[in-house]
Amino acid sequence: MKKVLATFVLTAFLAVSGCILAAGYYLGNYLVGFGLVRGTAENPMAPPRAYALLMPPGTWSYTRPDAPSEEWTLESDDGLRLVATHFTPAHPTGNWVIVAHGYGCTQENSYYIAANYLAMGYDVLTPDLRSSGKSQGTFVTMGLKESEDIVHWARRIADAQPKARIVLHGVSMGAATVMMASAASDLPSAVVATVEDCGYTSAYDLLAYQMEESFRLPSFPGMNLLDWRCEKRAGFSLHAAAPAEAVRRAKVPILFIHGTKDTLVPPVMAEELYAACTTEKKLLLVQDAIHSAASQQDHELYYRTVQEFLKGKVYGT
Structure with a gap:
């Protein structure tokens, strides 16, 4: 009798465990597909479906900078064709900026920042980050692999213009991207500073925060399932997309x-x-600004602070 009961209990335990594992597998896959996979059946170029919750279609309009431009392409370490636009200012100074856009966006979202740098005499490069815009890719990696691509874009500039001084400027996920690029071992010495606007400490922390605050759901076990399937499907851990760790090893000054x-x-x-940052640094908190809107909330303060921070780091300052 005891043997039969033990067998029954073990069978029930294995059955329940199997159901939980299967449910976790499908839930994790759903979360990866919803938040990190680019494209739909109707539009393979579309951002991840979660982006619509943050930025409903038609919310933004973009004004392309009125400057000469050309398309650049680059192949990533994992064989993706990446695309960017190089804008040339009316009066070049030898200073460059690479502007990295946020989650679910394209380089068009960088145009308003690009226009301000062009007015300051900077050559501007606005990449479509991997899995965005014209650049290839299936998975958004929350700044992790995107940061490697930014380093390659910087190298492309440094190789073509050996005397260039390069600034990295990113917003939201783009900010996470440029912070992680700032710590890369192969970052070109031509990169002299980073400006990060509304970046997060880590992708895992951000998504856990949003799961609890916005959706009123416990981050456990949802985040664990998401990260498990993220590693299996997309080939990276959300814990690895960690700007807070990167800024401890940053090679250039950072404006937050x-x-x-x-x-x-x-x-x-x-x-x-x-x-956490161990290099030269400055923190600007813009009063009453919502996410990614600090430069619109107080345009004069924003760009005055950028220019003051870059003094002595770029030409003409």
Whole structure:
């Protein structure tokens, strides 16, 4: 009798465990597909479906900078064709900036920042990050592999213009991207500074925060399932997309900018990033600015702070 009961209990345990594992597998796959996979059956170029929750279609309009431009292409380490636009200012100074856009966006979202740098005499490169716009790729990696691509773009500039001084400027996921690029072992010496606007401490922390704050769901076990399937399907861990770790090893000065009313990436993350940074640094909190809107909220303060931070690092300052 005891043997029969033990067999029954073991069988029930294995059955329940199997159901939980299967449910976790499908839930994790759904979350990866919803948040990190680019494209739909109707539009293979579309951003991940989760982007529509952050930025409904038709919300933004973009004005392309009024400057001569040319398309650049690059092959990533894993064989993706990446695309960017090089804008040339009316009066070049030898200074360059690479502007990295946010999650689910394209280089068009960088145009408003590009226009301001062009007015300051910078050559501007606006890449479509991997799995965005014209660049190839299936998975958004929350800045991890994107940062490797940014380093290659910087190398492309440095090889073509040996005397160039390059600034990295990123917004949201683009900010995470340029922070991680700042710590890369192969970062060209031509890169002299980084400007990060509303970046997060880590992709895992950000998504866990949003799961709890926005969706009122426990981050456990959802985040564990997402990260498990992310590693299996997309080939990276959300824990590895960690700007807070990168800024401890940064090779260039970093300007941290964040809006005080950012509900997507909480301002406390900017303070944590600033505290973790071990290189020259400055923190600007823009009052009443929501996510990725600090430059629109106080345009004069934003770009004055950028210019002051870059003094002595780029030509003409």
